[in-house]
Amino acid sequence: MIRSQSPVSRVSPHGASVGRVLLHLLPAVFLFALFAGVGILHVTSRVLVVDMGYRLSRAEAEERALTRENDRLKLELATLKNPARLEKLAREKLGMSMPAGPLVMALPAAGGGKRPARVEARDARGVRVAVSH
Secondary structure (H helix, E strand, O other), X not given: OOOOOOOOOOEOOOOOEHHHHHHHHHHHHHHHHHXXXXXXXXXXXXXXXXXXXXXXXXXXXXXXXXXXXXXXXHHHHHHHOXXXXXXXXXXXXXXXXOOOHHHOOOOOOOOOOOOOOOEEEEOOOOOEXXXXX
C-alpha cells in the first residue's frame, strides 16, 4: 500500500519538511509584517503632519489678508467720518451752511432740579428754530 503524504509533511529534496521550513519562516514573516505596518503608520502620520502644515500656512495667510482688509476698512471709515469732509458734503451736496452767530445758543444743562428759563432762537426771517422749556 502506498501512503500519501500530507502537503505539510512533504519532504523537500534536501531532507527538510515543508512544515518545518514554514515554522522557521513564520517569525521572519511576522517581523516583516510588523515593520511594514509600522512603516505605513509612520508615512501616514508624516503625510497628515505635512497636510496640517499646509492648512495652517493657508489659514495664517488668510488671517494676514483679513487683518490688512480690516485695517483698510478702518482707515476708510475714519476718512468718511472726517468732520471736514462731512462739512464739505453738507455745503456742496445738501446746500447747508453754518448758522449765524446769534442763532446758536448754549442751553443750560438739564439737571439739578431747577427748571431752565425759556430759551428761543429765531432765524433771519423770524421763524422759530429752537425751543427749550
